Amino acid sequence: MKKKIEKVRERITRAALRSGKDPSEIILVAVAKYANVELLERAVEFGLTDVGENRADQLVEKHRVLGDRVRWHFVGHLQSNKVKKVIGIAEYIHSLDRMSTAWEISKRAGKLGRTQKVLIEVNVAQEETKIGIAPGELYSFCQEIVQVPHLDICGLMTLAPLVEDPEEVRGVFRDLRQMRDDLAARGIFPNFSHLSMGMTNDFEVAIEEGATMVRVGSAIFC
């Protein structure tokens, strides 16, 4: 696994340099859904700093063992009734996709006296099976969400369709970057900078298109 992590880091570095970016500014979020706690602990010993989970129960369980040795990211679909579990553990919630969840996060974060970092999930490719805000509704969603307290909106996230050749989804990543830049230009969020995009099959293309966080699971744990 040490080799796999090194290999992924190397690929991140090369993709960043290729496109004139500083590799140290790209956060590798190791998505641990394929790993049990023991495997994840070993991976952390090999230098992983950021770990993602897509299920609240798993996040709680793994956090119980690893505590604050890593930064935690919640990347899965977040139901309102699971918000309570995720808040207080996840530094970033990548997958905000509805107002009701935003209010629930706000309420819980407020009670803990903290501000929750979130990214808005966008269904760039408009796939029916995928969740996320439709691109056409993003601006109005953002206008609404700026009014919710205790949220720090840090950027956008997307899942690209699964394709054989990652070049096919380059346009998806480019579109997300454009949406981020458009929103930033309108100045509605002060800390709006992150683009969470790219997984095992397509993270290099995503980095070339401006990803600041890549969510990699299988290339590390499988």
Ligand SMILES: *Cc1c(COP(=O)(O)O)cnc(C)c1O
């Ligand atoms: C599983 C998962 C990933 C990682 O996928 P791999 O293809 O295994 O790298 C990234 N993001 C989300 C939301 C996931 O559920």
